[in-house]
Amino acid sequence: MLFFSYFKELVGKEVTVELKNDLAIRGTLHSVDQYLNIKLENIRVVDQDKYPHMLSVRNCFIRGSVVRYVQLPPDGVDIDILHDATRREARGG
């Protein structure tokens, strides 16, 4: 639940999502749901020469289960707040 709330705060920011098939997609975070499925807008694939498979796609839905990493903008994370929130979660609420 914590990371769902956290990703909702990042809506509108530019992120790079690296998938478990090594594809990396950069775009504006449009929305996220409870499964951490992600919708990106105005995407471009990192290394388009190697991966031209999504050249005709502008907006996409990424299934949460295939996400390896989400690379965040440097100003997208307030470390103190996230620390506190994760400690609270670890204590059980």
Add this chain to the structure above:
Amino acid sequence: MSTGPGLESLVDQTISVITNDGRNIVGVLRGFDQATNIILDESHERVYSTKEGVQQLVLGLYIIRGDNISVVGELDEELDANLDLSKLRAHPLKPVIH
């Protein structure tokens, strides 16, 4: 939840699906559910290779199980029209390794 990344906005639109085994299937989205199982109408597969341009295989009506889906992309007709698939060469996408 209206802000969630459901696929309702894509129903009856042409989408490009990348599956976990690295295939690329293009078709019209007719339905979906919470597990991302999808119904694709008038679908075809785009087969990428380094030896020749993209081959298109007609598949027809397909149901793809959500477990096997990586990405669902909204196919932009204009971008797609400007793409010369016969000249596009690339390795097929790698399968997903969990």
